[in-house]
Amino acid sequence: MHSTTTKSQRSGGVIERYREFLPVSPATPIISLGEGNTPLIYSPRLSERAGRGCDVFVKNEGVNPTGSFKDRGMTVAVSKAMESGTRALICASTGNTSASAAAYAARAGISCVVILPAGKIATGKLLQAFAYGAKIVAINGNFDDALRIVRELAETGDFTIVNSINPHRIAGQKTAAFEIVDELGDAPDFHLLPVGNAGNITAYWTGYQEYLARETSTKLPSMIGFQAIGAAPIFYDRIIEKPETIASAIGIGNPASWKRARAAIVESRGAIDVVSDQDILAAQRWLAQHEGIFVEPASAASIAGLFKWSDSADATHSSQKIREPTRIVCTVTGHGLKDPDVSIGRMEKLKLVAATVPEVRRAIEL
Numbered sequence: 001m002h003s004t005t006t007k008s009q010r011s012g013g014v015i016e017r018y019r020e021f022l023p024v025s026p027a028t029p030i031i032s033l034g035e036g037n038t039p040l041i042y043s044p045r046l047s048e049r050a051g052r053g054c055d056v057f058v059k060n061e062g063v064n065p066t067g068s069f070k071d072r073g074m075t076v077a078v079s080k081a082m083e084s085g086t087r088a089l090i091c092a093s094t095g096n097t098s099a100s101a102a103a104y105a106a107r108a109g110i111s112c113v114v115i116l117p118a119g120k121i122a123t124g125k126l127l128q129a130f131a132y133g134a135k136i137v138a139i140n141g142n143f144d145d146a147l148r149i150v151r152e153l154a155e156t157g158d159f160t161i162v163n164s165i166n167p168h169r170i171a172g173q174k175t176a177a178f179e180i181v182d183e184l185g186d187a188p189d190f191h192l193l194p195v196g197n198a199g200n201i202t203a204y205w206t207g208y209q210e211y212l213a214r215e216t217s218t219k220l221p222s223m224i225g226f227q228a229i230g231a232a233p234i235f236y237d238r239i240i241e242k243p244e245t246i247a248s249a250i251g252i253g254n255p256a257s258w259k260r261a262r263a264a265i266v267e268s269r270g271a272i273d274v275v276s277d278q279d280i281l282a283a284q285r286w287l288a289q290h291e292g293i294f295v296e297p298a299s300a301a302s303i304a305g306l307f308k309w310s311d312s313a314d315a316t317h318s319s320q321k322i323r324e325p326t327r328i329v330c331t332v333t334g335h336g337l338k339d340p341d342v343s344i345g346r347m348e349k350l351k352l353v354a355a356t357v358p359e360v361r362r363a364i365e366l
């Protein structure tokens with residue numbers, strides 16, 4: 001078979017593709033699992049739901065190596081940690097950061113400690129941290145408690161923090177915005193995404209700004225973030241002591257990048273809004289059954305947000321105000337198989353059928 005693909009191109013991820021925008025040098029050892037380059041899928045049905053001549057695209061980050069967008073930032077954070085000679089990584093997590101950190105630590109050959117809020121981590125994510133060999137500590141507290149402990153533990157210098165308070169995480173994650181502009185030929189008009197610790201909205205905004213500054217794009221999108229109603233500190237403008245949501249990944253009451261997220265929203269003339277757990281689950285199901293994209297509940301917050309935005313004049317930022325032609329990108333952040341518990345609960349019990357064609361045909365027709 002003829003192939004011009006070199007060994008490094010095949011395994012290359014976001015550092016290889018966007019090296020000039022990232023804090024790496026020839027001396028940086030590149031720890032990559034081939035992250036990034038995720039599909040930007042045009043959705044005719046979402047476009048129809050949004051109406052008013054909108055074209056809606058879904059950036060599917062669930063197809064990264066560990067099934068979430070975290071891998072983009074983790075490749076940079078872990079490469080830089082290796083450059084500085086670290087021996088162990090540490091993070092607090094609602095699940096995806098820990099899965100990603102554990103995988104990149106394994107790839108780098110160093111250890112990884114993950115501090116998790118007990119009982120609040122989706123099954124698939126916990127399984128990933130185990131599978132990649134991380135040291136897992138479950139605390140009797142929430143994500144915000146876990147992050148506080150991680151910050152203190154890292155003060156000793158024994159660990160490198162790979163939460164998004166590590167600037168290399170944000171640097172890596174901004175590459176998602178680059179990919180979108182590279183593919184669309186310009187920035188979209190609106191970018192909708194779920195918000196938890198608020199690192200990702202900060203990272204996208206940074207990426208869009210850098211591309212504008214380089215004149216790779218001609219405009220900036222309005223950033224529209226969605227939080228779950230029970231975990232919406234930015235929307236309500238106060239710390240939520242006990243964040244509660246079915247979308248466990250974004251169950252955060254005191255986001256680390258709160259200020260920068262606020263700045264992104266204000267500067268981009270965007271908005272922060274809330275969606276209910278019920279709407280999140282309905283959107284998750286809709287996306288799977290109408291577009292074939294199965295995402296975890298937290299990721300469906302951007303789709304639930306688009307629906308709210310399109311259907312309701314009460315939404316903080318209603319699409320009724322927009323003019324055509326408008327391009328909207330919704331980021332879906334993590335794969336549905338990571339957080340299967342709710343979907344499993346909705347599965348119908350299968351009826352056993354005899355292994356004959358007539359019986360199977362009868363079962364199909366029922």
Ligand code: F0G
Pocket residue numbers: 068070092093094095096097098164194195196197198199200201249250296298299333334
């Ligand atoms: N979607 C998913 C699937 C996530 O895992 C997260 C965050 C977010 C959205 C929100 O992104 O925090 O940058 O605003 N998960 C973190 C974690 C907190 O520990 O895995 P954010």
